[in-house]
Amino acid sequence: MTLYHYKKGRDEDEFKDLYTNSIALDQLPKNELPETTSDPKVIRQLVLDELFMDGNARQNLATFCTTYIEDEVHELMDLSIDKNMIDKDEYPQTSEIEHRCVSILANLWHSPEKEDTIGCSTTGSSEAAMLGGLALKWQWRKRREAEGKSTNNPNIVCGPVQICWHKFARYFDVEIREIPITEDELGINPDKLNDYCDENTIGVVATLGSTFTGIYEPVEELAGALDKIQNEKGFDIPIHVDGASGGFIAPFIQKKLKWDFCIARVKSINASGHKFGMAPLGVGWIIWRTVADLPKELIFNVDYLGGQMPTFALNFSRPAGQIIAQYYNFLRLGRDGFTTIQSECASTAQYLGEQLREIDTLEILYDGHGGIPAVCYSLKDEEEAGFSLYDLSDRLRMHGWQIASYPLPSDRQNMTVQRILIRHGVSRDMIFLLLRDFRKELEYLKKNPVLNNHDKVSFHH
Ligand SMILES: *Cc1c(COP(=O)(O)O)cnc(C)c1O
Secondary structure (H helix, E strand, C coil), X not given: CHHHHHHHCCCHHHHCCHHHCHHHHCCCCCCCCCCCCCCHHHHHHHHHHHHCCCCCHHHXXXXXXXXXXXXXXXXXXXXXXXXXXXXXXXXXXXXHHHHHHHHHHHHHCCCCCHHHCEEEEECCHHHHHHHHHHHHHHHHHHHHHHCCCCCCCCEEEECCCCHHHXXXXXHCCCEEEECCCCCCCCCCCHHHHHHHCCCCEEEEEXXXXXXXXXXXXXXXXXXXXXXXXXXXXXXXXXXXXECCCHHHCHHHHCCCCCCCCCCCCEEEEEEECCCCCCCCCCCEEEEECCHHHCCHHHCEEEEECCEEEEECCCCCCCECHHHHHHHHHHHHHHHHHHHHHHHHHHHHHHHHHHHHHCCCCEEEEECCCCCCCEEXXXXXXXXXXXXXXXXXXXXXXXXXXECCEEECCCCCCCCEEEEEECCCCCCHXXXXXXHHHHHHHHHHHHHCCCCCCHHHHHHHC
């Protein structure tokens, strides 16, 4: 009797194999909500199965972002899944942890006044760039108003920047003056600043770890050139450093490099926690040199526990797990851990650079020395090679490797390059395997030239 009721009370599907469950017998609904509820185990499996179609993140050598995560971080992320970063009243300790991360970064980047620094977490460097750009724009406008001068037509000057700066410029009505790179240049040339900066320049963006090649732009030389401009023309133009990648690398493996708040003209710095900060996707940081460098009008104050918690963000609700994981990383790795990991990544990149240099069809643009752990190269002569780097990307993709091909920014847009990022978890062994496949596919393309198939090239663009 009991057994009979037991059986009758259960859904027939429960005893079925996951793949013989009714929803698994057809393609999954794509445009409309299904009428009925389904077994979570079945749906979990079917969704995971769809995700097999994605590339394998660990083999994606085009991304700067974290793809290797410790079990402890998975656990912390899971346990903090319900924490909302904006809700500083309800989660004051999470807020405190965010604040500690800001202080740690301010110290790491040599903020002159430890007590007098200000910053926040963001969803990534893109949001951080919006906030940094806004602060520059407001500071400039205040200066201009105080002088009784026009506040029309602000501009921002930079070298080849990540797309977030183009977004900032368009969304917030600022003219972007991207100085073209010429001849052998890969980044902004300080000698050219004079031609692009004027009284309406809200700031100069220096990139520490160019998206295109991995090189560092020379912050100290840029500051020197701006000092000269100030002496000659009176324009006091601040620098914002986009250290999306470099902000978590230079302090550990390029200690002698002057790029951060040790340079007085550097007023703000952003970095992506989810790149070389090794936190899971969804966290960036921005720090201002001093409280005075962030216009008060942009800050909203949230009271909590009798104190004042300033917030400056484009988002409101936002997950806190990434920030908690960032703090975990700081405590877990310490200065030693960051130094070891980043220098191992750099030496792997340099090894790869050496190996690629021996391939005579390639021209090495960046060999992993002096910038972020990466390499960047092009074909010496596409016509002579009989194939393009886009063809090589396709061939490598067959082994699971994702290596993007793309043109350099103007004025060097005729040159197509590839870039390989070495981040935590991209091991030496993986690079040996990559080199094996790389050589094999170059050999294949040499024997089977695609010739100059221009349609194909433009399709990839
Ligand atoms: C990745 C990157 C960005 C954008 O950062 P997200 O964290 O992806 O939003 C901005 N600038 C540079 C130099 C970058 O490398």
